[in-house]
Amino acid sequence: MKTWFNPFIKSECLRTRARLTSYLDCELSDKEQQELKLHLKSCQSCCEEYNSLRQTISLLQHMPEIRSEHTFRIDEKNVTKKTCDRKLLILSRTAAVVAIILVLVCIGDLGHLFTPTGDSPLGGQFWLVRGVELGLLVALIVLISCILVELHRQRKR
């Protein structure tokens, strides 16, 4: 039987050609690499295919490198400015939240919401509310000074 009538040989060639690139890149198992190597030795047309693919890759590899006139850099100023802006944003948002809570607590306090009727005005509740108010006030002052310091730093830069 002549070889080109043999369907087995044809499918063998197809199988080989489907794996030629992997063979070229040595990305097949040792066994498969051996198989293909043997087939290429015995098959003229697959060998031609193989060589043409090798030439294509070689052509690609010989393409001149592109170079750019400008260098890419992450700009330190931009990046630090961004993180500073973020910091300021977080600080001012927190300060706003604290201020709102403080105002609400004060309004409640003035409206005697926290002093149940019949309780002595100097009881535990009284000091608790004053303590919370004082705490919130201190937090607000600290936050505002942080914002001022941050703003001052940015202006310096």
Added chain:
Amino acid sequence: MNDVEDDKLIRLSQQGSVEAFNALIERYQKEALNIAFRMLGNLLDAEDVCQVSWLSAWKSIRNFRGGSFRAWELSIVSNACRDELRKRKRKRNMETSITDCSLPSTDGFTDDIVLTREKVEAVQKALLQLPYEQRLAVILRVYGDLNYKEISKVMKCPLGTVRSRLNRGLYYLRDLLRDGESL
């Protein structure tokens, strides 16, 4: 920072060192630019894509969990290229064909030119005619020096898909180059 290892530069970058990250850029920018150029066929677009990629790499450097930095960076570049191609597709009024490529004048190339300008143009045009996935696989293999496993990670597809994309891409490229008598 030239002698410092990648790992150290990456660690410093993750701690917020812009200087260390710029040293990484310096190391990989040539490769990134060349890959973007091969994908897009236009130097200006490639430069834009690289700028965008480096910025997004800087923003997400904390998420880098070891492995090949090259592969990680190239996956960012390839995503940016895909976005750029999509943008073009939307914008294209059919004024330019897909295969339009603008090669930089000779001083945009490095000095070791072995091929004639016509041949370089023909190869670049042929590359641009490949379907996106095949083109990316071939380019990552040849110009990114990635192995199949790394390519499968970058392209988020199985190894077998990488094999077939590369194989089909290379055959297609060969046929295009043969038709144009460049091979």
